[in-house]
Amino acid sequence: VDIAPVNVLICHIGSKSWYPGYGVRLGKIFESNNIKTVGDLLRIGRRDFRKYRSVGGGSITRIDDALEDLYDIKGW
Secondary structure: OOOOEHHHHHHHHHHHOOOOHHHHHHHHHHHHOOOOEHHHHHHHOHHHHOOOOOOOHHHHHHHHHHHHHHHOOOOO
């Protein structure tokens, strides 16, 4: 998980979401904040990531779902 690229999350979110724009939005947020791996995201943590510009409850929910679906991670 530590070295898995965040693109895996982005693709999963884009394919599952009722609004595929979440994948695009999160991709831009990850890129602008130099988040390249799932491990980078996990080190930031849910609470601190929520503070980033353009990150809302919907984005957090999509990430929660993707982390649980792909890696069985229920809390980050």
